[in-house]
Amino acid sequence: MNENCYLLLELDFDPPVEDQNVIDQRIEEKRKFWSINSNDFKRGAEYKKYLDMLPEIKRIMCDPLERKKQSETACNHVYTQLDKDLNILGRSGEITEDVVEKIATVKKLSVDIVKKRASALGIKIGKKKADFDSDYNKYYKNKPAKADVFDGMKNFLNPFNKDNFYDFLNPGTIPNMDKLPCDKLTQFAKEKKEKFNKNDSNSSSGKKVCEACELTFKDENSKTIYDEYLAWCKRRSILDDAKRIAQMAGLELSNAQGDIYIGQLTELFKDRELAKNVLIAFCKVEKIAYNLNPTQRNNENIKVCRCGHINDVSDGRAVCQNCGNELIIKCPNPTCGVENDANIKVCKCGFKFENIDKALALYDLAEYSIKKLDFEVANVHLKDAERYWPGSSKVKAIREQLEESKQRIGDIAVNMRKAVKEKLYYEAKEQYATLQRSFPEFKEADLEEEMSIAIETAKSYYDIARSVSNETDIIENCVKAHENCCDYPGVRELISKYPPQMPTNLRILPDGKTKTNILSWDESTSDGAIYYYIV
Template identity: 70%
Template sequence: MLLELDFDPAVEDQAIIDQRIEDKVKFWSRNSNHFKKGAEYKMYLEMLPEIKRIMSDPVERKREAASACSIVYDPIDQDLKILGTAGKIDEKVVENYANTKKISVNVVKKRVSALGIKIIPKVDFQITYDKYYKNKPKNVEAFDGMKTYLNPFNKDDFYAFLNPGTLQNMDKLPCDKLKQLAQEKKKNEFYKNDTYSSAGKKVCEACELAFKDESSKTIYDDYLAWCKRRSILDNAKEIAKITDKKMSDEQGDIYIGKLTELLKDRTLAENIFISFCKIEKIEYNPDLYNPGKKEEKARKDAEEKARKGAEEKTRKEAEEKARKEAEEKARKEAEEKARKEAEEKARKEAEEKARKEAKAKKEAENKKRDEEIKKKEEEEKARKEAEEKAKYDVLKKLAIGAILCFLALGGISLMSGNDGSQSENPQAPYQTVGERVGGTNSNINGSEQPVLPVADFWSDITSGEAPLKVQFFDESTDSPTSWNWDFGDGVTSTKQNPIHTYTTDGTYTVKETITNEIGGDTETKESYITVTASAEALTAVAPVPDFSASVTSGEAPLTVSFTDESSGSPTEWQWNFGDSYDIFTEHNPTHTYTKAGTYTVTETVTNEAGQDMETKTGYITVTAPAETPIVVVPVPDFSASVTSGEAPLTVSFTDESSGSPTEWQWNFGDSYDIFTEHNPTHTYTKAGTYTVTETVTNEAGQDMETKTDYITVTAPESDETTSDNTETALPDTEFKSTETVPVPDFSASVTSGEAPLTVSFTDESSGSPTEWQWNFGDSYDIFTEHNPTHTYTKAGTYTVTETVTNEAGQDMETKTDYITVTAPESDDTTSGDTSLPTESEVLTFVNDYQGVSDFIETVSGDSESYHPEWKWDIWQDQYGNRLISFYYYQNNPKGYDSTYFDSEGNIISTKDLELTLVNSYKGA
């Protein structure tokens, strides 16, 4: 019931159910962070596998529908039982109740009927007069001249004309039998060419026309009933002329009795006769010739008034009791709601306080740790400086010693004189002090010799909230020529003093590697940088789903590896691969498609912030192996062991479908129940004409066969009571109307053409329907006009359904692929859904929007000159959703400002959306 599916009757077309589920999933996912309904929508998404399981199982679906009916209808039934304590209820009361409770009048009437309560209809004199006397039934003009042909034979109607004198209830015979009688009569009795035979042949031909099928027979029966009613009322008019347009009670009873015999409904007969007298200005006064009845009538009126007063008192007391109970219930619910809200508020405040305390504690710990790290760094730096100074002092002493030694040796040489014992190479330099002592990298004339560098670094900050920007400073010694930094979060740099920003909270180890021509060194500082989540980051964002497949087409069995490419750090994944309702929760799953087909793949990703879904329509194409036989959609057909008979009538249905169906669904027309046997047997318990529908399914698809008015069940000629029950059964005409269920039919002004294609539909139903419901096949919308006009805006082939209703019941006519709409030759169609909202859809959207409705008036494709300062644009975002933006740029030097709405009419932000313009309604 979360899917808002119609459950009375329940929707049985699995394709429609699947589409509604898909639409709902998109809506729930898109609004899962809604500040009021978000939690509810998330719960629905969690329930999605169970919802799909139930809605794909006819038995489970039926049970769920029954539960929903109980939830919705039980409160209504309780009220109606109180209002209809006398076994009947005025139609005006029904309408008032429906208006008060904001329920459809038809729903309330259905419940009244289900409870066995009789509705006393309102009498509109003019409507009743027109319907039962003045206006002929539809499509009966062909029978107007037939009475002339019947006069020579002294017959009143075709049934009497065809009756061989032995048959009873001629009007109950099936059409083929009546047609056979007409053909035999024409052939056997009217074989000559005289006037008598010519007239007889014409009547026989008229009979063949009248009884060619059930629809024609219904038209003739309606015409015949109208003629009989008119004859009775015309006779009443003639008598009224004689009595100076006055009609006594006894006279009226005679005509009401005749009408009752015809209609099998005394109340309806009285309403017709009273309406006739009112319109024809006949004074129908039951007390005119019977003064003694006046007192009796007054007494009965007083008793009726007292009874109604008691009923009204009882009703008011019941209503008052119900009102008090409702108020008490509402009060308790309000108190409970207030209590829960207070508890929730206290819980959130406690959580917020705990979070702040934890944050303060963590900040104190971070600060303490930073101070300790800084202290250690300072100690380490002082230690290194002391070591460096000590090293320098040693080298200095060694150098001084070396110089002194050198001078001493030089002095000795001078003292010994130049005796020709110098080096063989007088140009060779002196040995450096460094070479003799092995201690420094300088030579005697001051040139530098490279040594291995020593790595070291520091940063301007070592902790803070993300995003944390850190400046690193190289403090390496001994002239490095290259630097390589690893910041611990997967990012590196080759700059000497880089700047790096940490975007995610955590503790990071930093490494610096330096090199020169001699070699290299690495300095690693463990857990050097600590990054905490910012207050804004505590409110995480919902992930953005995306994925790819290792292969998107191939022969069955086709194994596909899917790779999640979602952003926003999802923690949970749900996959549906399009070939079943199963949900898989692996991160990067592998799936094998075993059947040929085109499959839509859906990935739903979730984290603490919410949930989103990516659907790739027709993403995987699987072809059948060369040796695999092609499975075709089955073609439904069936037959019945018998198509007519008295109630109770047991009928065995035999499936004769081709194409190897694997599943069957039957509706026998006397209820909304669905039966799934292959060859079922069904018993009809009530008289009537029933339409039977069989739906067959296999791997390739589904098709439906509907046989309209296929089973005709007549009432038994006499009801015999059993020996166990000696009481005489009362007739049930008190609570039943003799009106028959209407037979739907319709036509269209045009059945094909280019889009936009405007089609006028004409209702041609028989049986006096009082309500109409149309579905034109291009949406789920239902229209209730009698003869509607509809515009198809998209190319396609559409099935049209008309459902007609009257007091006796309801029937439906479906014309499959009835309307064919082609794309205009000038339209450059592209793959995918490029359809635009119709002007009617945009107008509905505008009217539903409450913000600026004072100056949004209408939508027109060619109205720039009317309101040039207004503009509507249709957009599509990267997820395939449609958005509408409204621009109001009158006297705006910047151009225009925009407001964006989603398909539900909510104002939304487009900060993270990539929008593509689809179309504009300028000046709209």
């Protein structure tokens, strides 16, 4: 048999596949393929020939000695021509990555095999030849998915002086909103939408933005599309500014100027090398004279933090100058623990470092909730943060801060939040005042406004109820006052003077199947909202 079994079965031959189960599985796969395509116009006869050879192929591939001969023959057959081509293409002593990939594609070999042979021949593998047009199109020119849709939403964001959904949803000055999990972002959107309850253009715009946020952050895939859009907008803004500066300098960009834009792009990419390549590609296509100083290309003293800040660690610093996070992070995976540069995406063990970003964002959210004395919410955020980044010292520190705050304040803050939920705004207002006496720095403008509006609205209805003489109007306005502020003084006393007529004709129907009694009655003849309680 002249054909080589390893090549015929398309199995790795250097080093050769020796696992008999793998070999048998591949033989069966090939048998099916040859059988299905045995009537092919071009190669049908060839496939029939291979089917006839199957018994011999199985015999050879079941014999370790025969397999060894086959693998050696495959090496000689493949490497003879491959080595010849590599020697020609690598006469300078180097070939680029893209050439290696093309050779592998043409010869139907793995890239690793081609690299291995090149190394054996003393040929170095260089970086891919820069494709300036490709980088220019990818990072600057080509619009990302849904760009037009997101551009259209800017008109609805303008009334709120916000540029993006994250800033719109931000309840205060929480950093890294874009790193929060989707469920937190959609929760913010739903809560914010409830506040746009007026019949005006501002509320209409706000509702539309909130609904767009719910769709955008419904899952990680949708969120990624929006994040890519924002990154594209920022890249264009940075590169457009570089072009503007270059135009004023006669289409030339100095190294010092280039460093500014490389730094800004690095904050986006978290990769200084990529930032350099993108700026170079942009300048090449836009015909801007810019030559990066070669001495700046490799600097072992430069480390990029997860926040994107470029740090000079020649002074021995271990934390980011911008955000204070570690520049070397130990993998949180308990079975790994390998130390990695902070800006990597995935550890070798598979742990996704984007989980650390989410944990830090939740950390900020928990800290914000503690400042608002909303301890229950802070605790929820911390539990989520601990899930994303087990064993984090930062999360542990904020957990201790939460417990300390709870001990100092006791149940006052919890009771205040509970009163607000139950619309007991008078009680909540007293609790709020108590907190401010103990903690003068505590202030929550949104809550103050909510309590003030509710109490003022209840007061207006109560005043109307006191000024009218018609029983129906009195009851109706008292009910409205109660709906806005359940503990507004005087409402219960006033409405209790006009008790509703009792319901009549109470009926009890036993149900033997469910072993329950079904109660029914004729409703009260009194006007207004009436609630029935069974005691």
